[in-house]
Amino acid sequence: MLRPNTRTLHHLFMQISNRKRREYRSWLMPLFVIALVFAIAAPASAQTACGDFNDDGVVTATDALGALGAAVGINSCAMSVCDVNDDGTVSATDALTLLGSAVGQPVTLDCPGGSAAICVNDDDFFFQQVWSPILTDCIACHQSAGVAASTRYVLTAASQPDYLTTNYEVIRALTDESVTPGGRTLFLSKPLGVSHYGGQRLGMTEASTLHQNLVELVDRFDTPVACETSSSADFYAGLSNQDWSATLRRAAILFAGRLPTDSERATVASGNESTLRQTIRSLMQGDDFDAFLMEAANDQIHTDGLLYGNMDGFAALGSEYSYPHLLDRVNEAGETPEPEDDWLTYERMNRSLAREPLRLIAHVANNERPWSEVLTADYMMVNPYSGSIYVPDMVFPDRDDFDDWREVTNEGYRLPNFPHAGILSSPIFLNRYPSSASNRNRRRSRYTWRFFLGVDIESLAPRTSDPAILNTENPTLNNVNCTVCHTVMDPIAGAFQNWDDMGQFRISDNDSLPWTYKGGDLYQWGDLWYRDMRSPGFNGLVMPSSENDHSLQWLAAQIVNDQRFPRGAVEFWWPGMFGRSPTARPTDVDDPSYAETFAAWSAEQDEIDRLAGLFADGAAGTAANGALNIKDLLLEMLMSPLMTATRLTGSEQGETEQVYAGAGRERLLTPEQLDRKVASVTGQVWAPDWDPTWHELLERYRYFYGGIDSDGNIARAERMNAMMSTVVERLANEMACRIVVYEFSALAGSRTLFPYVEPDTTPAVDEQAFRNNVVLLHDRFLGETLSTNDAEVDRTIALFEEIRALRIAQNRGQFLSWGGSHCNAPFWQDETLVSGDPDHVMRGWTAVLAYLLGDYKFLHE
Amino acid sequence: MAKFDRRQFLKLMGMAGLTAVAPLPLRRAYAQSTGPYTGPLYVQIAAEGGWDVTSFCDPKVNPGGAPIINQWATTSGVQTIAGSPIEYAPYAVNQALFDRFHDDMLVVNGVDALTESHDTGVRHNWSGRISPGYPSWAALVASAYGTEMPLGFITNGGYRETAGLTQYTLLGDTGALRNLARPNAVPWGDNVYHEADELDVITRYRSERLAALRSDTDLLPRTQANMDALLQARSTNNQLIALADILPDELVSSTDTDGNTNYLLQQAQLALLCFQAGVSVSAHLQMWGFDTHEDHDAEHHAPLSMLVRGIEYLWDTAEAMGIDDRLVVVVNSEFGRTPWYNDENGKDHWPIGSTLFMRRGVDWTNRVIGATTETHEAQSLDPTTLQISPSGVRIEPKDIQQALRTLAGIESHANAALFPLNDSSFDFFDASLGSTQTS
Structure with a gap:
């Protein structure tokens, strides 16, 4: 048994107000003494009432004594019994409240899990x-x-x-x-x-x-019950929000893969919220914004599985029977004397093919087109590599320009009049979600619902009541255990009727039905869809037969006009913005945290609805680009109170774990995001000297750092683990000295990280300049705005000084390029790099940068 | 309002003097080491896609007047083992598994997953709850025994919910793994990036700053959790050196004895190496390919064979390492497959499945618990006798998970208490109850 700590007892007593101390002194002090002498065991009973510590059916001073013992650690007592003010702790205050109750004072006992009246509308x-x-x-x-x-x-x-x-x-x-x-x-x-x-x-x-x-x-x-309603904004009102400069920094890193410029910071600092919104929106352009869009979109549709998984883009197109020009350019490369040309061409073509659906999403966003065009586009995106297959007669100004993406219609398929329906008809999308003769496009339907309407069909009816019931004729059509989902799922599956299992349009010229079905009794000449399944349609509407040749186009039109479509978009972009999936609806009413989880989920649903409404009305973001504008939605999400929340206020500290579990967007950066941040903040990429394009975080350490292959591994790591932390350590160890060397090898006026100091500047030489530089580093690496005398600045300087002192004491080497520990800068390649470090200043800064590169705030945004 | 949540539990722990106000991971991170872990090592193997147990451990011949359940049953019968109640189907390489391992195996048949949805089935079977949010058994085990291990819970995909109790780690290639085990070592030669004493200084300053950041009482729960995760990760990652010391230059070939490309072998090898190095206590291995809606007999053959070869390799290698007596293995799938063929000669989803428990040197193996009808419908059992009883109850995943918690000795652990399963009264491990009698 734990022994009571008298200092703790005294501390608890002194925390009680003077008035209450006076009021209860005569009761409390004897109780403290008794509590020191006796430890009371609480009876084990799930039914024990709030406050009734000894479970004798009445609240007396003995119960107060028991609670007091629990407060100081000599008894155990369930929160549902002893936390009578429901503040999340059992303390002397609870004991006092119980005492008041015992002596007949009008106090309310409100334990967690108790029956305190809460208005539920x-x-x-x-x-x-x-x-x-x-x-x-x-x-x-x-x-x-x-x-x-x-x-x-x-x-x-x-x-x-x-x-x-x-x-x-x-x-x-x-x-x-x-x-x-x-x-x-x-x-x-x-x-x-x-x-x-x-x-x-x-x-x-x-x-x-x-x-x-x-x-x-x-x-x-x-007798209707109406409570005071609260909006999602009210729900998060108890949290403090980040300032605009922090919002700008997050936006710049997220959307532009860089830090905000001084000009952007100044603009936001001197402007209003509209200025902030306009400035953030101006960040939404360029290659890094494309990268954000495609990574966030891929985290949903995972079409990059054809880049990193078992199937590639070429396989998705089938063979030269389907696409007669499939291998023209690869064969052409094969005729050159350089064998690497074959591989390079193949790799680029495969990447071009696989990225086609993600490029469409980026294209729609960048051109301020409505989100609906992702499904209704009557075109596809190609570059010169994939263009050689889809539009073989097309001439590009530079046939090697991978980044020259254009809208085209698919003329490379063996049949004419390819009916484009945005992503839905993409060969890559269709192959990422292949079908089979028994699956009958249901997988495609399921993911269409999830991606574009925010409906998880599997969650509609996760239970079956009796497996024996499945033993019926055509259960998905006739058995109620199945129809609850299949009524929703199968009509959309039917709308994919013109595409076969591997995404070939009308594989047998007339239809895409499998021969196993066509050889059976049900099939009739001219059929496009199974007779033992629900007809193609959507949401209770049967597709007119006149749409048979354009069934996906018909489906796309239905989806984008459905009122769930804007909400689906919010959920689609949610993980990319918040770093987590939307909170799952709690379903277990017996879960001890059901109420809290439900409250959090409900508030989040309100926020999703609010965002969807603004998105649909063209009122999101800067409200100047029409309905369903993706950039405006992303901007609005960035400004959401759920995302801008940064801290609890004092009054909310007892309501944390479940209630505010989803608040804030501080997230562990993905390998891709960390890679861009390293480059942006330091000016250096983490890559071997022999191949600067082989980024370590995207290649060798990708999966160790929680990356995904979009095939078997589709869930990103949301928190750091031991293995990931070693990636960070290696990054910091390999990069810190290199960055320092490159910085000090440049003229002071062109340095990004060390503009105020020279290779011989120590705090003793010029303390103000040194402190100014440390402040700059904290701002740049960590987003911290510090004064020069902040404790964190002192800490960083202390690190610098301790390293220097250690090296001097140990008489360590004064060159970075040889002797002593390794500095990972290419001295062998570039003789202009500074190597001499007689005062160990550069080694000191190396330690500082290793410290900052491994910092919590560098790794999370 | 019910508020006895994890946070409050932690506060209660704090009041009891077990921790100040530090959340669980923080407490773990600072926990006093109690020496190398020498307890059981836990492996869960998922047959992803829904396995056909009627062609495996709950063999079914074809009943008269009903659709054919198994083609193999038109020419062969159920296979029996002398001195064992365990039966198996003459399919794939089942014989290699059951003939050799029946003494180390408890088969539980007739487990009702209550679903035919893949995601739901996976979640239900590996967490015991059909709704989201409960941790995988392997995660729960790691949260109890692996808190001081850098890779407490390793996984290869599949269900890896940790519910915030611990972290999971995905493993990849060994060359990079070696680099990461010694992150201060230059990959070539024997130099380092920072002298050891300088690195110690940097590490100390990092820790002090993180502790200062974490001491802010206004942090959002998400920030707290992220910081705790970083702290815990850093406090254990130096143990990875032990793994680097025993990592082979190349992993075992992924081609198994049947000539199949079988990644389960390398998954098993890495898991065992992590166990041997003392850096992990639980592992989730994954075998894909069981969702055979078409051409079932041909398509199911390979993954089932690979599963068996993977299990064989796991035990052989554990034996070679001298840790087979510490191994606890559970093999499961999200559900079973229909006891009939569809029009494509495939088998669709069927909620009834089985679970294999494996352990050496215990008295509860070489038994079969649970039963299904001749058309593979689950039979109810009397929980006190484990015998078929019309008034009994069906075995569900929560019962399997409760049994797994018991097997791991964590049924009363505080972390398990945070995720209660409905009262499960089956005691699969009471050897005195014998096997369920089916005739």
């Missing part, structure tokens, strides 16, 4: 306590395609817009005796198994919590 109650835990079970049968479709209780699936409102009204009508006589009784008795075809559901009895939830719902129809 009807909408939240319905979603939180009825829909999630109960109705998601009912809907397996009680839906339009279910076996209970003919009843008065037909629910709408979560994939449908406004499903909550719709379902709420369905139940309200069902239980309104003036509308449905007897309906209330039926609604409450059926799940108990009374005259219910589906029997008892979810183990419900009249006494069970779930059934009580249904009763309360019905009561709420009679």
Whole structure:
């Protein structure tokens, strides 16, 4: 047993206000003494009431004593019993509150998990306590395609817009005796198994919590409960937000792969929010913005799997039968005497092919086109390499210019009139999500829903009630356990009817149905789709047969006009902006943290809706570029209170782990982002001298640093682990001296990192200049704005001095290029590089840069 | 409002004097080392895509009057092993697994995953909960035993939810691994970038600054967690030198004895090397290719064979290293496959599956728990006797996960308590209960 610490006891006592000390002194001091002498074991009971430490059914001074013992560590007591003010801790204050209660004072005992009254409005109650835990079970049968479709209780699936409102009204009508006589009784008795075809559901009895939830719902129809509503902004109002300069820095690193310029900083510092928005928007251009767009988009659609995975872009196009000019340029390269030309050409062509869908996204964004064009584009993107396949007659000004991307229509396929539908008809997208004769494009449908409408079909009905039910004829069409998803999934699958398993358009000229099906009884000449599946369509709408030749174009038009489309876009870009997926909807009401998680999820949903609304209305970002503008959406997301939150305020410190778990965008940089940041901040890339294009973070250490291959490995590491930390150490060790050497080899006026000091400047020589330079380094590397006498500046200078002193004491080498520890600068290649370091100043700075390169704030943004 | 969350749990721990106000990873990072870990080593192997256990450890012949379950059953019968209740299908290279390892194996059949969705099935089977957020068993184990290890939980893809309790690490090529194990060493020659004492100074200043940043009580939870992760990572990464010392220049060939390209071999080798070096305590290995909706018999053959060869290699290598007696292995999949063929001669998703537990030198192996009907529907068991009972309950993934927690001795661990599974009363490891009788 732990011994009480008298200093702690005294400290706790002194924390209580003088007034309360006086008020309770006569009670408290004896309790402290008793608490020191006795340790009381709390009875183990899950039902123990709040405050009733000894579980004897009444709150007395003994319970206060028990709580006090828990506060000082000599007893154990559950938070649900002893944290009577629900502040997240058991302290002397709880003991005092209990004491007050024991002597009859009018105090409220409010333990976590207790029954303190919290206002939950009807909408939240319905979603939180009825829909999630109960109705998601009912809907397996009680839906339009279910076996209970003919009843008065037909629910709408979560994939449908406004499903909550719709379902709420369905139940309200069902239980309104003036509308449905007897309906209330039926609604409450059926799940108990009374005259219910589906029997008892979810183990419900009249006494069970779930059934009580249904009763309360019905009561709420009679007596609505309205609480003060709060917007997502209110939810995050308790957090402090970053200043504009920090927002600008984040935007510059994220969108432009660099630090903001002095001019940009000055503009923002002297302007208003509109200025900030305009400045950030001006960062959204160039190669690094393209890289951001494509990386963020690829983190969703993972088409780079054809760059790094088992299949490549050439394989996705099939053979020269499908694309007669598929290998023309590779063969041409093969005829040159340089064998590396073959490989280089193949690599560039493959990269050009694989990147086509991501280039389309970047193209749409860069040209201020609406997000809908990602699906409706009647063109594809090619450069001179992929153009040689898709548009063999096209002439580019420079056939080796990899970055010359253009809109074209696919004329290289063996059939004419290729029906473009943006990404949906991309051979790369179709091969990243291949189909099969039994899958029948369902995978493509599933990901179309997820990527562009924000609907995760698999989450619609993760449970099946009885596996034996699957043993039915064509279960996806006829079995309610399957139809809940397949009603949603299969029509879109049908809209992919013209593409075969590997993305070939009408592989047999007339259709893309597999021979295994066409050899069966169901197939009839002229069919494009399976007769034993739902017809091509979308969201309950059957595609007109007149659209058969352009089914994906028809589908794209439906999707972009669906009200979920803007929301889907917000969710699409969410991980790229926030460094995490949207918070998953909590589903387990028995989860101890359900309430907190639900609150966080709900607030985030509000924020997603707000962003989607602005995006759809053309009011996002700078509100000057029309509806569905991607740059404006990204800007609006960057300005979201969820993203700009940086710190808790004092009042919010007890509400952290679950409630604000998603707040803030401080994230571990990806290998790609860290690679760009290193180059931008230091002017040097981390790459071997023999190949500056072989960036270590993108090649050798890519996966060790949490990178993905978009094939088998698609989840980015969100936090540092031991292995990743060694990558950082190697980066810092290899790069620090190199950066210092390059910097001091340049003239002072052209130095980025050391403009105020020379290779012989120490704090003793010119302390002000030295401090100014340290301030600059902290700003540049870490985004910290410090005064020259800040403690962190002192710390950095102390490091510098300690290293110097150590080297001098050890009489270590005074040259960087030879002797002693290795400095990774190419002295052998460039004789102009500074090598002499007689005062160990450059070694001192090397240590400082290694320190900064490995700093938390350098690795996170 | 229920607020007994992890944060408050930590506070409670703090009040009890176990930690100040430091969150769990921080506490771990500063934990006093108790010497090299000598306890069990945990491996979970996922057969990704949904395996066909009717052609593996829960063999089914073809019932009369019903669709054919297995083509092999038209010419062969269920294979039995003398002195063992374990049966297997004469398919792929099953014989190599069951004939050799039945004494080291507990088979649990009739596990109802309650889903046919891949993601949900993976999550359900490896966390015990169908909803998101619960940690993988391997992560939970690492959070209990691997807190001082730099690569406590290593993985090769698949389900790797850590729920913030620990970190996972993906492993890659060994040359780079060696560089990272000694990040201050110049890759060629024997020089270093910083003299050791200078590096110590840099490291000390980094730690002091990070501690100063972390002491800010207004940090967002996300920032706190990120800082804690960095601190924990740095506090353990120097142990990687032990791994570098035993890393071979080249990993084992990825071509197995059947001529298949089998990456499970290298996954197993790296996991065992990490175990041997004392840098890991749990590993998730992954075998892909089981989602055979078409041409099932031909397509399922290779991944199942590779799975068996991988398990063989795992035990052989562990034996050679002298750590086979510490190995705890569980083999599982997200669900099973239909007990009939579809129009493409494939088999679709079926929620009923099986789990293999493997361990040497214990009394609970060479048994079969659970049962399915002749058409592979799960049978209910009496949890107290483990015998078929109409009034009993079906085995679900939560029961498997609870058993795994018990097996690892973490069923009462504070981290496990944060992610409670519904009360599971099956005691698969009570050898006195024998096997489930099916006839």
